[in-house]
Amino acid sequence: SSYVKLAIGDAAPARTRVCHRNRHPLWEQCFFFDLAGLAPDSRVSVSVHGRGRMRTEHFCGAVLTTLSHLLSPVTDVVEPVDSWYRLTPRKAADRVSGDLRLSIMLLPRHVLDVVQWSEDASTLMDPQLLHSLLHGYSMRISLKEVVSLKLTKGITPEKLVRKLSVQIRAGRCELHLDFKARDVRVDTVGGVTTCSLRIDETLIFPLTRAFRVTPMWMSKSKHREEIADVRVYLMYGDEPLAKTNVPVWDISLASNAPPPA
Known part of the structure; x- marks a missing residue:
């Protein structure tokens, strides 16, 4: 069972729902971040976390990059770009393998004001x-x-x-x-x-x-x-x-x- 945390700059991290008992999880969730005031070298962190049978949490790998590098494949506004990223360890003792696919899209500010929302996993589980x-x-x-x-x-x-x-x-x-x-x-x-x-x-x-x-x-x-x-x-x-x-x-x-x- 696994979930993903996403954070850009100093903003509070967003978190996906948990995909239970799945070795190839598909979260398929959208999160929106306001880029106003962020520098090109702002830190981007996407980390994958697992949950064991006894509900113990463990780190499964992360993608650590900068905002400019994350947005570099995007050439058109409102046109999503999919990219695969290798998961890397947080410390030398971490045992990590696998890749994570992210779909990145840039939205104009006036569009963001209309579509901005966040999925509530507890609502989807109702x-x-x-x-x-x-x-x-x-x-x-x-x-x-x-x-x-x-x-x-x-x-x-x-x-x-x-x-x-x-x-x-x-x-x-x-x-x-x-x-x-x-x-x-x-x-x-x-x-x-x-x-x-x-x-x-x-x-x-x-x-x-x-x-x-x-x-x-x-x-x-x-x-x-x-x-x-x-x-x-x-x-x-x-x-x-x-x-x-x-x-x-x-x-x-x-x-x-x-x-x-």
């Missing part, structure tokens, strides 16, 4: 708000393929294809689908065996009931933290082999949404 916004909607989930799934000891490809299933959870609802894997491919490199396969199944998940939750259900910490997550588990019998989660507000409501990059 089940009553989610229920009212998503009432009447169903979520169509197309399961395509699994690539380079590491096989644990004792699980052979033959056993795997006989006991595979997918479990999807959103709010208080859950769907379970047994499926027959297709085009199974096995690779072994350096003693590590991986398996790739096709699923090609589609599920329809009703959202009206998913966020109609009770105070008792929300009293559990796990439920409270993951109320807005759509969680997908690849199961081997009763054992989860792999899992990921996507916040429900990051899923497009358009029927012709483009595929992810």
